[in-house]
Amino acid sequence: MDNNLFKGIEKKTGVNMKDVFELANSVQNANFQDEKTVRSIVHRVSKIANKPVSKDLEDKIVKSILQNGKQLDFSTIAQMLNNKK
Secondary structure: OOHHHHHHHHHHHOOOHHHHHHHHHHHOOOOOOOHHHHHHHHHHHHHHHOOOOOHHHHHHHHHHHHHHOOOOOHHHHHHHHHOOO
């Protein structure tokens, strides 16, 4: 992969690509039916994205994933973070 591309992304977003890859690797075989696991991943994504998540929003994200069977991925969490009111 192109290291310059990742450096450009890091510079524009402020997100460390190493952290993103580590998170992606950790969620590949994660149990998304386990509330503790889902909460842990939500916390990690929030920290990496530097977007604080209120307890209420965290509960909504976790409930949505556990009850609706949604897959946990960056776009799902990003969408929920962007739709917070």
